[in-house]
Amino acid sequence: xxxxxxxxxxxxxxxxxxxxxxxxxxxxxxxxxxxxxxxxxxxxxxxxxxxxxxxxxxxxxxxxxxxxxxxxxxxxxxxxxxxxxxxxxxxxxxxxxxxxxxxxxxxxxxxxxxxxxxxxxxxxxxxxxxxxxxxxxxxxxxxxxxxxxxxxxxxxxxxxxxxxxxxxxxxxxxxxxxxxxxxxxxxxxxxxxxxxxxx
Amino acid sequence: xxxxxxxxxxxxxxxxxxxxxxxxxxxxxxxxxxxxxxxxxxxxxxxxxxxxxxxxxxxxxxxxxxxxxxxxxxxxxxxxxxxxxxxxxxxxxxxxxxxxxxxxxxxxxxxxxxxxxxxxxxxxxxxxxxxxxxxxxxxxxxxxxxxxxxxxxxxxxxxxxxxxxxxxxxxxxxxxxxxxxx
Numbered sequence: 001x002x003x004x005x006x007x008x009x010x011x012x013x014x015x016x017x018x019x020x021x022x023x024x025x026x027x028x029x030x031x032x033x034x035x036x037x038x039x040x041x042x043x044x045x046x047x048x049x050x051x052x053x054x055x056x057x058x059x060x061x062x063x064x065x066x067x068x069x070x071x072x073x074x075x076x077x078x079x080x081x082x083x084x085x086x087x088x089x090x091x092x093x094x095x096x097x098x099x100x101x102x103x104x105x106x107x108x109x110x111x112x113x114x115x116x117x118x119x120x121x122x123x124x125x126x127x128x129x130x131x132x133x134x135x136x137x138x139x140x141x142x143x144x145x146x147x148x149x150x151x152x153x154x155x156x157x158x159x160x161x162x163x164x165x166x167x168x169x170x171x172x173x174x175x176x177x178x179x180x181x182x183x184x185x186x187x188x189x190x191x192x193x194x195x196x197x198x199x
Numbered sequence: 200x201x202x203x204x205x206x207x208x209x210x211x212x213x214x215x216x217x218x219x220x221x222x223x224x225x226x227x228x229x230x231x232x233x234x235x236x237x238x239x240x241x242x243x244x245x246x247x248x249x250x251x252x253x254x255x256x257x258x259x260x261x262x263x264x265x266x267x268x269x270x271x272x273x274x275x276x277x278x279x280x281x282x283x284x285x286x287x288x289x290x291x292x293x294x295x296x297x298x299x300x301x302x303x304x305x306x307x308x309x310x311x312x313x314x315x316x317x318x319x320x321x322x323x324x325x326x327x328x329x330x331x332x333x334x335x336x337x338x339x340x341x342x343x344x345x346x347x348x349x350x351x352x353x354x355x356x357x358x359x360x361x362x363x364x365x366x367x368x369x370x371x372x373x374x375x376x377x378x379x380x381x
Contacts, residue, residue, distance in 0.1 A: 026273075028269065048272055052291075052294050052295070052298070053264075053265065053292050053294055053295040054291075055261070055265075055292075056261070056264070056268075056295060057265075058265075059262045059265030059269065060265045060266070060269035060272070060295075061269060062265075062266055062269060063230070063265065063266035063267060063268060063269025063270035063271070063272070063273065063275075063277070064269040064270065064273045066230065066253060066255075066266075066269075066270060066273075066275070067230075067270040067272070067273025067274055067275035068273040068274075087259050087262060088262050088265075090258050091255065091256070091257055091262055094256070095255060181295070181298040181299035181300070182298070182299055182300040185271075185272065185299045185301060188272050189271075189272060189274070192272070192273065192274070193273075193274045197274065
């Protein structure tokens with residue numbers, strides 16, 4: 001039997017708080033639950049939703065952060081998606097972008113495929129992995145006060161930042177953003193770079 | 200009649216890494232992301248010496264596909280340098296640049312393709328073109344050094360002007376054993 005999930009926080013409330021009054025924040029989501037969470041918090045052309053390419057969210061965030069050093073880039077992804085891209089934590093630590101933060105919404109399960117447990121439920125600590133790789137700032141949030149601190153770090157602290165937010169496995173209604181990747185890409189570039197970027 | 204040495208002097212070897220570097224510069228490529236290969240060593244050095252370029256070393260090649268996609272969202276062009284073995288690592292992640300219609304340029308130095316001494320390199324070397332074609336990626340193979348410059352130039356135009364996903368492969372015929380003595 002897998003261990004009981006450590007998280008009690010509500011993922012939808014966590015992501016809504018993280019993205020409220022977001023200013024000029026640019027957001028990259030993972031696939032699955034975090035994609036729906038960010039859509040539920042309110043669609044924006046400054047959200048780039050991954051519906052596939054599992055394991056890529058953090059690296060898409062790195063590319064964006066390097067290209068736009070004056071903008072805060074926040075990757076909102078799940079534990080399963082982050083585990084598939086563990087090597088990217090090493091690459092991001094070496095590149096050390098000051099404007100990049102990763103929020104791992106960690107329910108310790110693969111939510112889209114039948115709630116099979118992930119490695120984080122077996123004790124793997126993604127914040128410790130990021131710290132060992134060289135991230136200057138990491139955090140684990142398990143309750144409201146540690147969440148408030150983690151949210152502040154994700155939004156403001158010099159990066160790269162990785163914060164693990166332990167959430168419950170409670171089910172939520174599907175809220176789907178647009179899924180055509182070329183549309184999402186053009187919409188993002190037009191909002192960020194202007195009309196000539198999609199000419 | 201006695202044999203004499205050939206009257207025609209041998210042409211100097213083509214400095215194709217410098218030619219690729221010039222093409223990347225001319226096409227405003229700023230992110231050079233790679234898992235290193237001996238065949239790319241000189242090009243990587245040239246890019247590292249250029250303050251206008253950001254060279255990023257990856258732990259695995261699919262990271263580079265994702266980085267290039269993210270940089271394009273932010274308005275910056277990139278190139279992925281890798282060995283043919285790394286092409287296999289990128290296959291699912293290529294969905295990102297393919298489905299989102301993101302310009303993608305990669306330059307692949309071949310192994311397992313022409314006189315290879317390491318049999319472990321052969322399966323992926325032989326599968327490089329069919330794997331990329333299965334993902335609907337345009338593949339330009341180069342088998343002679345004097346064709347590299349034009350081919351990379353054409354690939355860059357196709358990628359960035361026509362928003363395509365293009366891979367240039369450089370044959371072991373060109374790289375030979377030279378790169379491994381360097």
